């Protein structure tokens with residue numbers, strides 16, 4: 001067998017658009033780190049949720065929020081209808097409905113929770129019980145960028161405490177507070193589920209892996 005025949009070839013047909021994120025494609029590629037990490041694929045999900053099958057998921061890297069924006073109006077009403085088609089009853093759609101309210105307003109105020117309850121025809125106390133159970137729901141206003149530094153065991157062993165301190169120092173923040181320019185809130189998180197790449201930092205919906213203290217200034221600069 002010749003050298004050419006033994007060489008592993010990409011599975012995609014010649015000339016077809018490449019998707020380097022598809023694990024089934026093997027072979028020799030000329031990829032940049034940004035392509036491998038997917039940072040070139042960051043985009044916004046349409047506010048109406050796009051196709052009903054993905055309407056319950058979050059858009060990537062949410063940064064613009066308005067705590068006074070109406071909930072469930074216009075394209076967001078359309079998205080809620082799509083979300084409801086995916087569940088047996090309105091109660092079952094509570095988590096994505098809360099996520100959508102958080103996406104629009106940035107956090108879940110008592111008023112927002114009550115509006116979700118009314119829209120889904122649920123008792124307000126039930127909705128508050130659910131919203132306060134999950135740490136993914138923010139119950140107070142945040143900076144434009146929520147920086148969550150994983151300090152669980154794998155990340156901790158690789159310097160997560162120092163990374164957390166660096167974020168606090170460079171943003172001039174105390175933990176959980178909104179920075180004076182309104183841009184940043186820094187908190188601890190456990191565990192972000194990417195333990196093979198410590199220290200892991202989640203900023204809004206995006207993961208940053210293998211973060212060291214030396215990376216903190218450039219990450220913050222990029223967000224500015």
Ligand code: FES
Pocket residue numbers: 150151152153154155156191192193194195196198200
């Ligand atoms: S310990 Fe940090 S991602 Fe799991």
